[in-house]
Amino acid sequence: MKRVTDKAYYTFSVSAAARSGLAVKCPKCGKAGLVTADKSNVSFTCTSCGTSKTMRQTAYCYEVENLCVQCGRFYRVHIFDCKKQPFPVLEVSCPYCGAQMPGRVQKKACCLHIDRIKGGREPFFRLKLWFLTTYRGKPVWALNRAHLIYLIDYLSADLREKPFSPHTTMRTQADQLPTFMKTAKNRAGIVKCLKKMGRT
Numbered sequence: 001m002k003r004v005t006d007k008a009y010y011t012f013s014v015s016a017a018a019r020s021g022l023a024v025k026c027p028k029c030g031k032a033g034l035v036t037a038d039k040s041n042v043s044f045t046c047t048s049c050g051t052s053k054t055m056r057q058t059a060y061c062y063e064v065e066n067l068c069v070q071c072g073r074f075y076r077v078h079i080f081d082c083k084k085q086p087f088p089v090l091e092v093s094c095p096y097c098g099a100q101m102p103g104r105v106q107k108k109a110c111c112l113h114i115d116r117i118k119g120g121r122e123p124f125f126r127l128k129l130w131f132l133t134t135y136r137g138k139p140v141w142a143l144n145r146a147h148l149i150y151l152i153d154y155l156s157a158d159l160r161e162k163p164f165s166p167h168t169t170m171r172t173q174a175d176q177l178p179t180f181m182k183t184a185k186n187r188a189g190i191v192k193c194l195k196k197m198g199r200t
Contacts, residue, residue, distance in 0.1 A: 001158045001159060002156065002157045002158050002159070003157060003158065003159040003160075003161065004153050004154055004157035004159070004160055004161070005161045005162075005163050006154065006160060006161065006162050006163055006172040006173055006174050007150060007163070007172065007173040008163060008171075008172065008173065009171040009172055009173060009175060009176065011150075011173050012143055012146075012147045012150060012173055012176075013115055014115045014116065014117065014122065014123060014143065015037065015115050017143040017144055017146075017147060018035060018036060018037035018042070018122075018124075019036070019037065019038070020036075020144065020146070021034035021035065021036045021144055022034065022035040022036075022122050022129070022143050022144055023129065023130035023131055023142075023143065023144045023145065024044070024122055024125075024127040024128060024129055024130055025127060025128040025129070025130050025132075026046035026048065026049060026051055026127075027051075027127060028046065028049055028051045029046060029048055029049040029051070031046065031047070031048035031049065032046075032047055032048065032130050033045055033046035033047055033048075033051070033127070033130075034047065035122055035124055035125060035127065037057060037124065038057070039057065040056065040057055041054055041055065041056055041057055042054065042055050042056075042057050042124040042125070044124075044125050044127065053125065055124070055125075057124075060107050060108065061078060061079075061107075061108050062078070062079040062105055062106065062107055062108070063076055063077060063078045063079060063105075063106055063108060064076070064077045064079065064090055064092045064103035064104065064105055064106070065103065065104075065106065066092070066094070066101060066103040068094040068096065068097060068099055068101070069099065069101055070094065070097050070099035071094060071096050071097040071099065073094070073096050073097075075094055075095050075096060077092045077093075077095065077103075079105060087105055088104065088105055089102050089103065089104055089105065090102065090103060090105055091103075117129065117141065117143075120132045120139055120141055122143075129141045129142070129143070130200075131143075131144070131145075131147075131148050131194075131197045131198075131200075132197075133193050133196070133197055135180075135186065135189055135190050135193050136180075136186070136189075138178070138180055140181070140190055140193055140194065142194065142197070145198070148194060148197065148198055149198075150173065151177075151181075151194050152191055152194050152195060152198070154173075154174060155181065155182075155187045155190055155191050155194070156187070156188075156191045160174065
């Protein structure tokens with residue numbers, strides 16, 4: 001009997017996997033590449049043709065915060081017009097009563113990416129995942145080889161256990177898997193697909 005202990009919920013989140021590298025398909029040569037990310041930058045490097053690119057993971061937005069002299073309410077207005085961003089002070093309208101008054105423009109840091117895979121693509125450069133296939137019309141993917149091994153081990157096990165935790169409501173990695181992957185009738189077929197991807 002094959003037994004497996006599940007992993008903690010965020011073990012294979014996009015941001016966690018990106019620290020060691022997300023396996024992706026190079027848009028230039030179609031071979032395997034890696035997307036890695038830290039708090040400041042995100043990089044892509046193809047392990048075959050050497051194509052690479054980097055971008056900052058932090059972007060900046062601008063806003064004016066003020067206390068309206070007419071209605072007395074605090075408000076925040078985002079500045080989307082890039083021509084206005086360099087100005088230290090701008091006159092903006094209160095979104096509650098429409099009164100116009102000057103306010104100091106503030107620069108705020110915000111994170112660029114969303115920690116989700118959409119359409120089989122990673123969220124930074126929108127590159128296709130390397131480990132990506134379909135099973136009965138539904139997408140099956142892994143973020144990298146470590147994630148692929150986890151999926152094969154978990155889905156092919158006869159007994160799946162939650163990791164020990166003093167918190168009985170601890171969420172696990174399996175909680176992120178779609179229901180069709182965990183359904184008994186699909187597991188063998190999905191494991192076969194995952195093993196086939198692992199040979200690429």
